[in-house]
Amino acid sequence: MNRLTAPFYRIHWPLIIYRHLWRECWDIFAVGLLAITVIVFMGRITRVMQMIITKGVSLIDIGKFCVLLLPYLLLFTVPMAAMIAVLITFLRLSNDNEIMALKTSGVSVLQLLPPILAFALVISSTALFFSLYATPWGNQEMRRLLSEVTKRRADLGIREQVFNNDFEHVVLFVNRVPTSGGPMEGVFLSDDRDPQVPITIAADKALLLFDLKSERLIMQLFQGRVLRLSEDATSFHSIEFETYQVPLELFKFVPKPKSEDEMFLGELRQALAQHKPGTLDYNKLLVELNRRFSLPVGACIMILIAMPLGISTQIKGRAVGLIMGLVIFLLYYLLLTAAWRLGQHAIIPPGLAPWLPDFIFLFLAWGLWRRSRRDIPIGAGAFEVKRWIKRKFMKTVDGGQ
Incomplete structure (x- = not known):
């Protein structure tokens, strides 16, 4: 290789890999987002649809309900689909021995990070938009639409x-x-x-x-x-x-104060200033304010978890990757819900509560990256413990004889 061609290879060789990873992640993300959103959407809309269909509300109102429900759902399904996309991408690369081929060519795991990090930042920015603007707007419009439908069809409650x-x-x-x-x-x-x-x-x-x-x-x-x-x-x-x-006066159409999930960022801060610190209402507002930012950060962390998990897992099949991704996201959501409840009742600091799952998963990401850089597959530790127990058991049996 002469001096003229060396810079060319050094510049364009990683770009080819980056472009390949970027496209594959987005392709899987699009399919996964559509599938997961439809599944979650059908579970959430069932009760509303039963009331709407049986009471004869117009198709236009049904469409509005569906559109207004989407921002809240996408706040969770976008990070979920992104994490599964990265996990499946690297599971495939690992199972097809492409990761091994890249390593033998001198490409380390950290050199594959830039396109995934860029993908994570795009997803986190999207989640931040849904968290700060789209979801509060959708919740406000949903309540207004429900009020209008009830006024037009007052017999819905009979x-x-x-x-x-x-x-x-x-x-x-x-x-x-x-x-x-x-x-x-x-x-x-x-x-x-x-x-x-x-x-x-x-x-x-x-x-x-x-x-x-x-x-x-x-x-x-x-x-x-x-x-x-x-x-x-x-x-x-x-x-x-x-x-x-x-x-x-079967229904009272008195305007109710906005709930914390219907408030925009400025409204949350104004409401916080109007409540006394330590009260339940103050804790709810403080937890919600921090949750608006912790969810997008959590989306980025889960994507960074998915990459080393896909590289180090020695299991074949996209279905396995899908199941693993859903389990990880479910654990994150359960931790977030538990921390949210504990923060509202001041069992843990309300301002820290929404960030607790992020800290836990950030530590998990650090551990997975450490194992990935050392080429330690997932489950190797459990295998070593099992072999150690078996060896100790055989020594005990031989000694007893």
Whole structure:
């Protein structure tokens, strides 16, 4: 190799490898993200879809629900798919002896890190965007959409053939609630809001309408009878009607304060300043504020775990890589949930709680990289312990004989 060609090889030889690793990670990531998001999405949307389909809400609203649910799901599925992509990529390289070929060519494990590190930074930046902006926006819009749908279809909360006593001083029984949003049939209503003059209404049909001006519900009844007890409780008065309207407060559409998962970063900081340190509300806000940053950092750490894990694992098959990745992410999520609960109740410092899984997995990443650089496969330690126990056991048996 002459002096003219040497720089060419030194520059372009790693770039070919980097481009290959970069493309393979993104290809597997795209497929994995689609599959995992669909699976998780179907599990989350089932309950909402049951209510929507059975109550006849429009397809447009169904589409809006699906779109608004995606940011929260992608906050978790993007890091999961990225970690699995890196793990499967290096499992394949290791099983096909490509890692061994690269090492014999003078390429170390650390020299393969730049494209994976760049991939991890892109994923972490994406997770940070979802954590700080997309997820709070989706949660806010989801609550607003639920409120609008409930106002337009006030009968969504009415269960048929059940005495609905969830409403203050009102008991409502409906024999049939049509899914298409038409009139309810076989309506019985007991109204004790005025304890001096309670009334009972029975009607063949009824409609629940939302009055935008008064911000309250109106029940319009058809073909029925009103039974009213006299003030001295000695007689009943019965009145038949063709149409009759009863104002109701079945749902209170009073604006509720935002929950911590609906707040943007500035709103979280303002809310923290309004609460006393040490209180439950303060701890919740502080945990949520730190969680917004710990999740993207955790995504980067898990990708850095996946690379040495894929290199050092002597097991073939992409299914194994998928299972390993899911198990690792599940452990991270369980640790995050436990730390989140402990932080809210100040069992551990609330500001430190969301970072605890990151510290644990960072230590795990350091251990895996150390083993990978020394070419120690995963499971070698367990094999050595097993061989040591067997040797000690055989010595004991021979000594006893």
